[in-house]
Amino acid sequence: MTVHYELPTTADFAALAGPHHPAITVYVSTSPVVSERERAEVAVKSAFDEAFERLKGTDVSGADIAAIRAERDRILGDLQLWGSLARSMAIFVSPDFSELFVLPNRLDDAVHVGSHFTLGQLLRAPSQDQEAFALTLSANEWTLWHATSTERAVPLEVDDAHDKSLDDAVNRDPSNDDKPRGGMHGDRGVQGDERKKGFFELYAKRVGDAVRHELAQRDAEERVPLFVFAAEPLLSLFIDRVHNGRRIVGVPGAPDRLVAAEIDEALREQLAALNIAEADAALRDLTEGTAGRVERDLAAIGREAAEGQVEVLWFDFTTSVNGTLDRESGAIEFASGHGADEQLSDGTHAGDLLPQLALLVMSKGGKVVTVRSDDLDGTVWSGPAMAELRFALA
Numbered sequence: 059m060t061v062h063y064e065l066p067t068t069a070d071f072a073a074l075a076g077p078h079h080p081a082i083t084v085y086v087s088t089s090p091v092v093s094e095r096e097r098a099e100v101a102v103k104s105a106f107d108e109a110f111e112r113l114k115g116t117d118v119s120g121a122d123i124a125a126i127r128a129e130r131d132r133i134l135g136d137l138q139l140w141g142s143l144a145r146s147m148a149i150f151v152s153p154d155f156s157e158l159f160v161l162p163n164r165l166d167d168a169v170h171v172g173s174h175f176t177l178g179q180l181l182r183a184p185s186q187d188q189e190a191f192a193l194t195l196s197a198n199e200w201t202l203w204h205a206t207s208t209e210r211a212v213p214l215e216v217d218d219a220h221d222k223s224l225d226d227a228v229n230r231d232p233s234n235d236d237k238p239r240g241g242m243h244g245d246r247g248v249q250g251d252e253r254k255k256g257f258f259e260l261y262a263k264r265v266g267d268a269v270r271h272e273l274a275q276r277d278a279e280e281r282v283p284l285f286v287f288a289a290e291p292l293l294s295l296f297i298d299r300v301h302n303g304r305r306i307v308g309v310p311g312a313p314d315r316l317v318a319a320e321i322d323e324a325l326r327e328q329l330a331a332l333n334i335a336e337a338d339a340a341l342r343d344l345t346e347g348t349a350g351r352v353e354r355d356l357a358a359i360g361r362e363a364a365e366g367q368v369e370v371l372w373f374d375f376t377t378s379v380n381g382t383l384d385r386e387s388g389a390i391e392f393a394s395g396h397g398a399d400e401q402l403s404d405g406t407h408a409g410d411l412l413p414q415l416a417l418l419v420m421s422k423g424g425k426v427v428t429v430r431s432d433d434l435d436g437t438v439w440s441g442p443a444m445a446e447l448r449f450a451l452a
Contacts, residue, residue: 078152105169125153174409178375194313195288197224211322220268262295280304287313350450364388373443
C-alpha cells in the first residue's frame, strides 16, 4: 500500500488508469479532528463490505477477494494513516495494486466496483484551487493565515513593525504619522461617530498596507486568493482599500474566537464556493462570447483532445459514461446501454470515459475543471462534459 499526502500527479493518474479488474474505488470524507476518526474508519469498512457484496456471484476468484480483503485490513490497521487525516480519503485497491490519497478537499462518500478505478473525484483535487490566504481582522487584532493543498491553515509570522490592533493604529507616535491620535472613549453624538469612523478607516488602511506587503513577499504574482474574516464596518473598509489583482472574498462575522481548525474548515468551504462561482462564470463567458469554440459531443471531444485542440475540459465528476478511449486517435466506443453498462457489446471491460478524456486533455497541455451539474446554471452548462477548443470550429 502506498499512501500519498500530496495531490495526485500525472504519473499517479497513469498508474491508476486502465484495467485493474476487479477494481475497488472508495471515497470517504474525513476530518483532521481526532474525535471524528472513528466515523471515517467505519465508513471505510462499510464501503469495502458493500464492495465484497457486489463481488459475490461474479467471475472474481476467491483468491482475488482474499487479497483485497487483506489490503482492506492493512488500511484499517495503519495507525500512522489514521492519525494524519485531512478532509477526505481516496482508496484504490485491486488484487495486485493499492494506492491511497489523503486529500485536503471535501469529497462525497462513494464506493465503486468494476474493471477500472473511478477517478472523477480524484481529479477534483488537482483541478481546482486548494491554496488560500486568510485574514482574521477585528479591532483587537489581525492575523494572516496560509492553507495549502497539503497543509492545514497556520498563522504566518509578520513584521513586528505593523500595527497590531485598532489602538495601535490610533495611538501611533505622532512623529511617525500625521493622523489624529486618541481613543474612542468618551466620544458622543455625531462628532463621536465621525471620529470612530475615521479611526476604523485608519486601521483598515494600515492593515491593508501591511497585508499587501506581507503577501507580496509570498505570492508576488497574486495567484492565491485572500479570504477576509471580519465584521462590519472593518470588512468593507478593508476590502475597499485593497485594490489589486488578487481575488479577495469577504466572509462576514466576528473572527476573534475562531481557532485554527475552524479557520481551515471555513477556508475549504469558501474555496469550494469560489471554484464553483469561477467555473460558472467561465462557462457563461464561453457560451456567450465564443460559441464557435464550444464542443459538447463526447465523441467529438475525444477526437479533438487527441489532436491537442482542447484548451479546457469541464466534466461532471458525479456522472459516469462508460466506454473505451483510443488515446492515439481519440476514438470512443460506448459501453452497452448508451454507456451505462460496464462492458462493450463484445464483452470488453469498459471504464468511465470522462476521467479518461480529462487525462488525455491534460497530457496535451489542456486544463481540466471538475464540476457538479447541480451547482451550475443550466442555461450555460450542458453535461456531462463541455470543452473549450483552442480554435473555432470550421
